[in-house]
Amino acid sequence: MNMLTELADGARKASFTLAGASIQQKNDALCAIANALKQRSDEILAANAMDLAEAKKRGIKDAMQDRLTLTKDRIGAIAEGVLQVAALPDPVGEVIAMWKRPNGLTVGQKRVPIGVIGIIYEARPNVTVDAAVLCLKSSNAVILRGGSEAIHSNKALAGVMRDAIASAGLDSDCICLIEDTSRETAKEMMRLNGYIDVLIPRGGAGLIKTVLENASVPVIETGTGNCHVYVDGECDFDMAEAITVNAKVSRPSVCNAAETLLVDAAIASEFVPRIVAALQKNKVEVRGCERTKQLCPTVATACEEDYYTEYNDYIMALKVVAGIDEAITHINKYNTKHSEAIVTTNYAKAQKFLQEVDAAAVYVNASTRFTDGYEFGFGAEIGISTQKIHARGPMGLKELTTIKYIIYGNGQIR
Amino acid sequence: MNMLTELADGARKASFTLAGASIQQKNDALCAIANALKQRSDEILAANAMDLAEAKKRGIKDAMQDRLTLTKDRIGAIAEGVLQVAALPDPVGEVIAMWKRPNGLTVGQKRVPIGVIGIIYEARPNVTVDAAVLCLKSSNAVILRGGSEAIHSNKALAGVMRDAIASAGLDSDCICLIEDTSRETAKEMMRLNGYIDVLIPRGGAGLIKTVLENASVPVIETGTGNCHVYVDGECDFDMAEAITVNAKVSRPSVCNAAETLLVDAAIASEFVPRIVAALQKNKVEVRGCERTKQLCPTVATACEEDYYTEYNDYIMALKVVAGIDEAITHINKYNTKHSEAIVTTNYAKAQKFLQEVDAAAVYVNASTRFTDGYEFGFGAEIGISTQKIHARGPMGLKELTTIKYIIYGNGQIR
Numbered sequence: 001m002n003m004l005t006e007l008a009d010g011a012r013k014a015s016f017t018l019a020g021a022s023i024q025q026k027n028d029a030l031c032a033i034a035n036a037l038k039q040r041s042d043e044i045l046a047a048n049a050m051d052l053a054e055a056k057k058r059g060i061k062d063a064m065q066d067r068l069t070l071t072k073d074r075i076g077a078i079a080e081g082v083l084q085v086a087a088l089p090d091p092v093g094e095v096i097a098m099w100k101r102p103n104g105l106t107v108g109q110k111r112v113p114i115g116v117i118g119i120i121y122e123a124r125p126n127v128t129v130d131a132a133v134l135c136l137k138s139s140n141a142v143i144l145r146g147g148s149e150a151i152h153s154n155k156a157l158a159g160v161m162r163d164a165i166a167s168a169g170l171d172s173d174c175i176c177l178i179e180d181t182s183r184e185t186a187k188e189m190m191r192l193n194g195y196i197d198v199l200i201p202r203g204g205a206g207l208i209k210t211v212l213e214n215a216s217v218p219v220i221e222t223g224t225g226n227c228h229v230y231v232d233g234e235c236d237f238d239m240a241e242a243i244t245v246n247a248k249v250s251r252p253s254v255c256n257a258a259e260t261l262l263v264d265a266a267i268a269s270e271f272v273p274r275i276v277a278a279l280q281k282n283k284v285e286v287r288g289c290e291r292t293k294q295l296c297p298t299v300a301t302a303c304e305e306d307y308y309t310e311y312n313d314y315i316m317a318l319k320v321v322a323g324i325d326e327a328i329t330h331i332n333k334y335n336t337k338h339s340e341a342i343v344t345t346n347y348a349k350a351q352k353f354l355q356e357v358d359a360a361a362v363y364v365n366a367s368t369r370f371t372d373g374y375e376f377g378f379g380a381e382i383g384i385s386t387q388k389i390h391a392r393g394p395m396g397l398k399e400l401t402t403i404k405y406i407i408y409g410n411g412q413i414r
Numbered sequence: 415m416n417m418l419t420e421l422a423d424g425a426r427k428a429s430f431t432l433a434g435a436s437i438q439q440k441n442d443a444l445c446a447i448a449n450a451l452k453q454r455s456d457e458i459l460a461a462n463a464m465d466l467a468e469a470k471k472r473g474i475k476d477a478m479q480d481r482l483t484l485t486k487d488r489i490g491a492i493a494e495g496v497l498q499v500a501a502l503p504d505p506v507g508e509v510i511a512m513w514k515r516p517n518g519l520t521v522g523q524k525r526v527p528i529g530v531i532g533i534i535y536e537a538r539p540n541v542t543v544d545a546a547v548l549c550l551k552s553s554n555a556v557i558l559r560g561g562s563e564a565i566h567s568n569k570a571l572a573g574v575m576r577d578a579i580a581s582a583g584l585d586s587d588c589i590c591l592i593e594d595t596s597r598e599t600a601k602e603m604m605r606l607n608g609y610i611d612v613l614i615p616r617g618g619a620g621l622i623k624t625v626l627e628n629a630s631v632p633v634i635e636t637g638t639g640n641c642h643v644y645v646d647g648e649c650d651f652d653m654a655e656a657i658t659v660n661a662k663v664s665r666p667s668v669c670n671a672a673e674t675l676l677v678d679a680a681i682a683s684e685f686v687p688r689i690v691a692a693l694q695k696n697k698v699e700v701r702g703c704e705r706t707k708q709l710c711p712t713v714a715t716a717c718e719e720d721y722y723t724e725y726n727d728y729i730m731a732l733k734v735v736a737g738i739d740e741a742i743t744h745i746n747k748y749n750t751k752h753s754e755a756i757v758t759t760n761y762a763k764a765q766k767f768l769q770e771v772d773a774a775a776v777y778v779n780a781s782t783r784f785t786d787g788y789e790f791g792f793g794a795e796i797g798i799s800t801q802k803i804h805a806r807g808p809m810g811l812k813e814l815t816t817i818k819y820i821i822y823g824n825g826q827i828r
Contacts, residue, residue, distance in 0.1 A: 377521070388529060
């Protein structure tokens with residue numbers, strides 16, 4: 001056993017004891033974590049300062065440095081988040097269904113923890129706590145592998161959490177941090193079959209691609225969102241404008257922001273100039289199709305590449321389409337199966353869009369920005385799945401569980 | 415685009431039209447398949463004869479030749495199975511839950527097809543039909559890749575099904591067969607991200623290992639079962655013997671057969687000689703621990719390796735354990751998380767076993783052999799999942815679906 005498998009074996013063993021922990025024990029551990037984060041914030045901030053000093057030395061850009069930065073207030077907010085998770089209902093133990101078979105066997109489907117969850121992520125140290133406590137609440141051990149940029153912060157945060165867990169009487173190996181941030185170790189982590197039950201990458205497209213290409217353990221693909229708004233010929237223009245602008249500019253860097261606007265040709269001459277003006281007023285660079293450019297000669301040209309791009313920026317592609325069929329075909333060709341919206345007053349077209357668009361979340365007359373565990377009412381979110389198996393869309397605590405069949409017999413043989 | 419991606423693209427396109435097909439259309443197609451299989455059985459048998467001739471030429475062993483063989487009766491049974499699938503309820507379209515958010519958004523969770531399912535399997539041509547019709551019933555397009563031993567049979571079966579689907583007005587690309595059985599093409603199939611939504615391997619441990627190691631598309635691991643029976647100190651000996659013998663010998667070649675028997679030390683001197691005699695009477699070779707050998711000097715020695723082995727044969731390891739704790743520890747160390755049984759009259763030990771054993775199906779006082787989609791009442795089975803994400807245990811039609819969030823708004827922005 002090398003160091004990594006030893007760590008993973010510790011997590012696996014902890015997962016068995018954690019599966020038997022009571023709700024009270026888990027919530028005590030969560031409260032202990034929240035308190036410890038606040039009490040030991042100086043220690044955490046000192047470690048964070050080391051990461052920040054190195055980031056500055058290496059000339060890392062400001063946005064990244066901001067993501068890396070912890071402050072007393074930010075630690076307070078993280079601790080507050082931990083208490084919110086403690087207050088959520090326990091997702092494990094529920095018997096979802098139970099039925100009797102003709103031979104007398106009683107078959108039940110019980111919700112149980114997954115076991116050991118691997119999280120691989122980039123520069124945000126808050127993920128270290130957010131992910132760990134969601135795993136703890138759902139009785140899963142977690143193996144965290146954060147980016148090298150945040151290693152001192154992550155070590156401090158994991159240390160604080162591990163001590164708090166032990167003080168609450170649980171195995172500190174419920175939360176394990178891989179301190180070696182080399183790529184080789186990350187790749188080894190992705191192949192820990194028998195130790196890691198599921199691996200959830202949280203980060204940019206590059207990270208997710210690396211995980212998909214290298215992992216042999218099951219993976220839940222998260223994140224990338226090439227989302228669309230389709231403005232139908234029959235719609236309320238004010239609503240269409242409000243939804244489009246909100247979907248693009250309320251937070252362009254996130255995965256549920258819209259990247260391409262599709263406009264029904266029937267209203268193009270009226271709506272396109274209006275929405276281009278509204279977007280430009282909000283500092284959005286519009287890249288249009290031929291028809292868009294006829295109507296608004298100042299906009300840049302959208303090429304095929306644009307329709308595939310998740311800009312994560314103040315840029316939006318705009319394409320005029322012949323109607324709902326072309327809109328749906330375009331979306332199903334270019335999207336990443338994340339979030340898609342139609343703005344329409346037509347009942348049949350609303351239903352058609354809901355039925356035929358292939359995405360985790362399909363909206364009628366609302367912004368794509370609502371695809372989020374909190375907005376959906378789950379009280380928490382570990383990520384947004386863009387694959388189709390296990391979980392689709394925002395993943396809350398329930399999505400960190402699996403089922404086990406429990407069968408009561410009285411001597412049945414087959 | 416090469417031939418494989420062209421085929422996969424056809425399947426992807428067919429999956430979109432199939433998602434909109436009515437229950438009636440799908441059932442018509444299934445009935446057409448059942449009829450065509452019977453009507454064109456001579457053609458299928460001729461193709462099968464070619465596979466069998468080659469198998470004989472290559473000296474393939476009898477058990478494998480039997481699995482490869484089709485007869486008029488076997489085709490009739492396959493067609494009968496297709497009609498049974500047609501009679502099952504449609505798994506797609508159900509809105510599992512729908513709730514209103516404080517901002518007025520109505521969020522619904524709707525059951526939808528997964529999209530394109532890849533099935534990679536070995537020498538049994540019946541899988542070609544069984545898997546294809548379960549995918550069709552659940553509105554999924556399927557890409558089949560069977561073994562080279564059955565390629566003529568598979569081509570004939572797929573051809574018959576594709577014609578039948580077209581005759582029922584659906585896109586024949588709903589069922590696609592990869593005719594190139596090279597390993598390179600199989601590996602390419604395992605990396606068709608964007609075309610295949612989930613890959614289900616059906617076959618031996620070697621195939622499953624290859625898929626896990628090479629696939630970048632999501633995989634549902636199926637099959638291998640290193641299952642245990644634990645006979646507790648407090649139990650009905652007749653029941654314990656009946657369950658043990660049934661779990662081992664009723665069909666030793668399948669994944670839900672038991673491989674190791676664990677006996678509580680408290681009853682070892684009485685029960686071990688009795689069960690060894692019963693197993694030997696049923697032609698089972700028993701491989702025992704030291705204590706077993708003291709009690710029954712004729713049995714062979716079980717080494718560490720034995721406890722990890724899925725014999726799939728008339729062989730059973732036998733270990734005397736100190737009690738339920740050692741039994742659970744042994745099981746959680748050596749098992750493949752498939753099916754595990756306890757025989758006991760003690761309430762607390764039954765509950766403890768159900769709680770602490772980590773497996774897809776955990777039994778009290780019943781044979782492990784019941785882990786099966788039909789036995790659980792699902793009416794069908796595409797395989798038995800031994801991983802924890804998406805589906806665990808027997809997978810029926812519901813496990814071939816995913817969800818989509820459908821959100822009804824009236825102008826909400828965030």
